Amino acid sequence: MQLLNKRPESLIDVPMHYCPGCGHGIVHRVIAEVMDELDIRKRTIGIAPVGCAVFADVYFNCDMIQGPHGRGPAEATGIKRAKPDTIVFSYQGDGDLASIGMAEIVHAAIRSENITVIFINNAIYGMTGGQQAPTTMPGQKTTTNPAGRDPKLAGYPIRVCEMLATLDGPAYIERVSVHNVANVLKAKRAIKKAFKTQNDGLGFSLVEVVSPCPTGWNLTPLKACEYVDKVMIPYYPLGVYKDITQSKSDISDSKKVLDKESVEK
């Protein structure tokens, strides 16, 4: 018998706690495959968030740290600055990254920390039972928007890629999805490119993954994938939002330095 495919070395063989139809498991596998293919497992440090992916520090077969809610990009900054020869990734959900951790993600991007962020957007708080996320769409029902999110009362959702792409700092930002095979393959290409961007020392990279949450959305796994396709992607368009990896200049070239001397001239 010929072995056609196997578990990536970067993923540990333990049962995962994710719900049926959840996107986390797919994204974990994709990250692990990328770590294997780039041969970076032995120098990669991953950061697990607070939220559904809290146990990611168990699942990945590389050094892992789990810390406070939303602070992944700050932890990543400390790790990378203390050990610049490591590859550091922060794995975060939408509540973690875009609500409680908004300052940390924005400022890591501003500083162009040479780290990679994998951002799972499922428009809901999964672990705590389906409350409103910063990415919950207008009209979407959650346990804290029983009548649907009303922007007049609860504000509008945030589009993270679009926001971060306005900054000078980031090197590479792309939004992908994992609701079907074609998009999983695209997601893998994006995640691989993000890790390569870091490996090449080009600066901050982030891949947002629009991801199904059948439990939180009260849908079957199949219907949840349809929901991603028909509802989420129109609101969160897929694509590359920032990419300086092909340009020859690094980000420092684009900065005009205004010190006392140049002002006096």
Next chain:
Amino acid sequence: MSEKKLMKGNEALAEGAVRAGCRFFAGYPITPQNEVPEYMSWRMPQAGGAFVQAESEVSAINMIYGAAATGVRCMTSSSSPGISLKQEGLSYCAGADLPLLIANVVRGGPGLGNIAGAQGDYWQSTRGGGHGDYRIFVMAPNGVNEMANFPQKCYEVAYKYRLPAMILADGIIGQMMEPVEFLYPEIDPKTLKEPAWALGVNDGREKRRVNSYDLREGFLEKMVLARAKRYREIEENEVLYEEKMLDDAEIAIVAYGTSARVSIAGMKLARENGLKVGLFRPITLWPFPKARILELSKRVKKFLVVEMSMGQMVEDVQLSLNGRAEVHLHASPGASTMTAAELYKTLENIMKKGAKEYAAAK
């Protein structure tokens, strides 16, 4: 070890940390500790380390959480309101058994308070400060020379027992200038052994995890009990204090940091006026020198706690004495400082006029 140099307290603290092997610093501006990040911003790269001005104190402590997990000696500093913001991260550091140095150059509180030196963060520092069941090692310098030399001891204890260590100074000590002598050889971090738990590049060893959680039944209890055992060892081995003129003392002043400096002047004034006064200065605030204080009560029957707060450490003195001696309090809250004359008046009230116990305040 080195010649004497005139230094500002905050700069001596920063230089002391670098000499003790610190190679990562993250902080955020707040008065009266701004000289620490300013000094580190050039000194850290010069020493081959890294400096980050974080977007907040919350972020700074989490940068430290990450850096400490790699085994690199690291430090953050702040002042009272900023230290409050760092408590979440500090709790995670304690829960993940990470060694690190945090300095609190205390100012008046609560709230925004003011920017003068104070001692109102004693409870926060010695009781853990953040959520959960933990301790941190706390040292209280009484001047610039101790600011310079305490970082080394803090790292030593922090790495030996795997817990955060704090230097609890105040705005006066942070801002004043005094001669400094570095009492220990400069540490080259490259000569330090990498801890067995440190995250980083590896040649195929088992993966390592740094975290503060365990949801399996009974496991968190085991984690906390293992930590409690180390805390007991610290209480047995790492208590530091200083005693002055206690041999014939009829009353012992108990004071730390700036209060201890003023207390020396108060003690001398009282001695000149015939009162037999001694000074007991806790240097480690946790572990608190409770056994020594209890021992002193065999000879000394009156204690006067002098604090720049409304009375916080006084509770530890009472707990240490467990009713075996009188405990009085001279409190200077709201970032005020007591004078030698005021202390003498309090001492006179106690020794000559039989002032009531715990009768406090100026």
